[in-house]
Amino acid sequence: MRTPVIAGNWKLFKTIGEATGMVNDLKPLVAAAKGTEIVVAPPFTALSRVADALAGSNVHLAAQDCYWEEEGAFTGEVAPKMLKDVGCSHVIIGHSERRQYFGETDATVNKKVKAAINAGLTAIVCVGETLAEREANKTFAVIESQVRGGLEGLPPEALSKVIIAYEPVWAIGTGKTASDAQAQEVHAFIRNLMARCFDQGSADGMRILYGGSVKPDNVKGLMTQPDIDGALVGGASLKAESFAAIANFAE
Numbered sequence: 001m002r003t004p005v006i007a008g009n010w011k012l013f014k015t016i017g018e019a020t021g022m023v024n025d026l027k028p029l030v031a032a033a034k035g036t037e038i039v040v041a042p043p044f045t046a047l048s049r050v051a052d053a054l055a056g057s058n059v060h061l062a063a064q065d066c067y068w069e070e071e072g073a074f075t076g077e078v079a080p081k082m083l084k085d086v087g088c089s090h091v092i093i094g095h096s097e098r099r100q101y102f103g104e105t106d107a108t109v110n111k112k113v114k115a116a117i118n119a120g121l122t123a124i125v126c127v128g129e130t131l132a133e134r135e136a137n138k139t140f141a142v143i144e145s146q147v148r149g150g151l152e153g154l155p156p157e158a159l160s161k162v163i164i165a166y167e168p169v170w171a172i173g174t175g176k177t178a179s180d181a182q183a184q185e186v187h188a189f190i191r192n193l194m195a196r197c198f199d200q201g202s203a204d205g206m207r208i209l210y211g212g213s214v215k216p217d218n219v220k221g222l223m224t225q226p227d228i229d230g231a232l233v234g235g236a237s238l239k240a241e242s243f244a245a246i247a248n249f250a251e
């Protein structure tokens, strides 16, 4: 039995006051959702205060990125152990926006995943094809290369600290969700790939999230697919009511 995960990626939104206000609204709305791993990923500047606000609740804290070195002359970067120190349990790695705008590659994703796991964080590793890649029938090839590249060299026992998020780039922030069948097809492919790359037990235990215009009114169809274990939510995670509606549905 895989524990469902509902994670909210706030991207470049929310001041400290807005972020703490949001989680203070959210906590009572999801307090009864004991069987779901609920995660919020505020911007770096709000992590410390949101960690304080979440203390004692069932909502976990994530960062939206990390660097792979522990310390050094790397201006602007944040190390996994610093995220652990501030109260994070999870970190999102390799989001398509980081790949598209900030030069993230499968090789850098791989270094970040290893560093995050070594620091005791759970890595939420994002993969997904563009519209052009889907239309050129390259979806599975792209996903395979991103999953293999991102997880290369990990021992099977490290996979309990990895969550994969399948986010078709064409569905992110567009209002165009992949159909339940389209999403399930790719999730099943990823799970089979995990069995081929690692072992069946690791593949069976791996949580695979769907991301891309998930809303309260489409989460039900997605969550009832056999290989969809939760959601990485962008826009609908910014308001306590809509994020809680998604998290509570996963129960």
Ligand SMILES: O=C[C@H](O)COP(=O)(O)O
Binding pocket: 009, 095, 167, 171, 172, 173, 174, 175, 211, 212, 213, 214, 232, 233, 234, 235, 236
């Ligand atoms: O990380 C979240 C995804 O990019 C999905 O964003 P969205 O729900 O706004 O489409």
